[in-house]
Amino acid sequence: MKDLETDFKIGFIGFGLIGGSIARALRKINIEYYLIAYDYHKDNPSTDLKAALDDGVLNEVSHSLNDFHDCDIIFLCAPVLKNIEYLKELKLIVNPTCIITDVGSVKSNIHTAVSELNMESQFVGGHPMTGSEKTGYLNSYALLLENAYYILTPTKQTPKDMIDLLQSLVKKMGSIPIILDAYEHDEITAAISHLPHIIAAQLVNLVRDSDDETEKMRTLAAGGFKDITRIASSSPIMWQNICLTNANVIIQLLDRYILSLKAASDALAQNDGDFLYKMFDTAGEYRNAIPNKSTGMIIKLFEIYLDIRDEAGAIATIATLLASNQISIKNIGIIHNREFEEGVLKIEFYDEQAKMQAVELLGRYNYRIHERK
Numbered sequence: 001m002k003d004l005e006t007d008f009k010i011g012f013i014g015f016g017l018i019g020g021s022i023a024r025a026l027r028k029i030n031i032e033y034y035l036i037a038y039d040y041h042k043d044n045p046s047t048d049l050k051a052a053l054d055d056g057v058l059n060e061v062s063h064s065l066n067d068f069h070d071c072d073i074i075f076l077c078a079p080v081l082k083n084i085e086y087l088k089e090l091k092l093i094v095n096p097t098c099i100i101t102d103v104g105s106v107k108s109n110i111h112t113a114v115s116e117l118n119m120e121s122q123f124v125g126g127h128p129m130t131g132s133e134k135t136g137y138l139n140s141y142a143l144l145l146e147n148a149y150y151i152l153t154p155t156k157q158t159p160k161d162m163i164d165l166l167q168s169l170v171k172k173m174g175s176i177p178i179i180l181d182a183y184e185h186d187e188i189t190a191a192i193s194h195l196p197h198i199i200a201a202q203l204v205n206l207v208r209d210s211d212d213e214t215e216k217m218r219t220l221a222a223g224g225f226k227d228i229t230r231i232a233s234s235s236p237i238m239w240q241n242i243c244l245t246n247a248n249v250i251i252q253l254l255d256r257y258i259l260s261l262k263a264a265s266d267a268l269a270q271n272d273g274d275f276l277y278k279m280f281d282t283a284g285e286y287r288n289a290i291p292n293k294s295t296g297m298i299i300k301l302f303e304i305y306l307d308i309r310d311e312a313g314a315i316a317t318i319a320t321l322l323a324s325n326q327i328s329i330k331n332i333g334i335i336h337n338r339e340f341e342e343g344v345l346k347i348e349f350y351d352e353q354a355k356m357q358a359v360e361l362l363g364r365y366n367y368r369i370h371e372r373k
């Protein structure tokens with residue numbers, strides 16, 4: 001087995017937010033790695049993959065899986081049902097020493113497929129516990145992986161040197177590797193990830209169906225609603241695949257959740273103040289104890305809120321000030337609903353350093369700045 005310093009050839013099948021972020025992180029680890037991605041679009045080549053070639057993140061884009069025959073590692077980064085479909089073909093192509101890993105949000109299904117294909121000696125399941133509702137290479141960035149837990153689910157037959165190598169690579173990407181059993185993984189992620197995505201989607205659908213043609217609900221939707229429904233903007237195909245492949249575990253939790261909602265409804269009907277108080281109190285206590293910084297499934301937002309004068313050119317002045325100090329803005333916009341956020345202008349930066357520089361600069365110009373803790 002090669003060590004991490006050598007010139008690996010690393011393949012990607014599926015190259016969006018997660019595949020792109022991993023490739024960017026690998027490129028930072030070792031400029032010599034040869035990174036190749038599969039383009040499954042037969043007719044019109046993917047613009048994302050072209051961009052990655054132009055950026056120097058990828059060395060090669062190929063329409064043929066045969067070009068992956070000499071890969072040292074292959075990352076499967078497509079929707080979970082698609083990842084499984086590639087195993088059979090890869091088995092006929094790759095060397096037995098090639099580590100095949102995936103990044104899918106469900107693990108037991110791919111382990112079952114790997115075992116049926118007798119590929120256990122070269123497979124290690126993977127799942128970076130980080131991400132966002134955004135998709136595609138253009139939204140990817142190496143720092144996405146930093147300080148995030150990265151779950152690895154080796155099989156009983158995965159050689160130790162393959163597990164060690166992948167663990168080292170994960171660490172070098174800035175993530176924190178954790179080894180878990182595939183079934184345990186699926187129970188945990190059903191509760192903390194899969195169920196919340198269903199709840200967020202159906203809550204948004206409920207509001208959408210309750211709104212009338214004046215769309216007051218949509219207009220007035222406040223911070224709390226937006227906080228708990230951000231993930232409703234996630235990729236429909238990705239979440240359809242996740243739900244279909246972890247259905248049994250999700251159903252059990254969903255049924256318990258429905259009972260808990262019924263209990264809340266009964267408490268309201270019975271004017272049961274004790275129940276309602278306890279419901280909010282226990283939830284708040286647990287929620288407040290979830291680590292807020294650096295690790296876990298929390299996307300890192302580098303944003304600030306500013307009070308600005310409601311006059312022409314106010315935003316342009318700030319944008320110019322930042323640009324002339326080489327501080328790039330990722331997003332900028334007025335917050336019309338001030339129920340939650342203080343300040344009316346929201347500015348998002350690419351990283352913590354840019355945010356700190358902006359805070360310092362705008363502070364010097366006497367802008368009132370609010371940071372969300």
Ligand SMILES: NC(=O)C1=CN([C@@H]2O[C@H](COP(=O)(O)OP(=O)(O)OC[C@H]3O[C@@H](n4cnc5c(N)ncnc54)[C@H](O)[C@@H]3O)[C@@H](O)[C@H]2O)C=CC1
Pocket residue numbers: 013014015016017018019040048077078079080082103104105106127128129130131132133134135136137235238242
């Ligand atoms: N989005 C997130 O926050 C996280 C996603 N994951 C997992 O990562 C995987 C990829 O998700 P993202 O990168 O977020 O999605 P994405 O939508 O950004 O990227 C998926 C990529 O797969 C490609 N693709 C679709 N069908 C394909 C096929 N048949 N063959 C080859 N490529 C195909 C798409 O063109 C796209 O480039 C999924 O399995 C998901 O469960 C894991 C952790 C976090």
Ligand SMILES: O=C(O)C(=O)Cc1ccc(O)cc1
Pocket residue numbers: 104105128129130131132133193231297298299
């Ligand atoms: O956007 C978020 O907060 C997420 O929950 C991202 C996410 C999506 C899927 C995963 O398997 C892991 C993380």
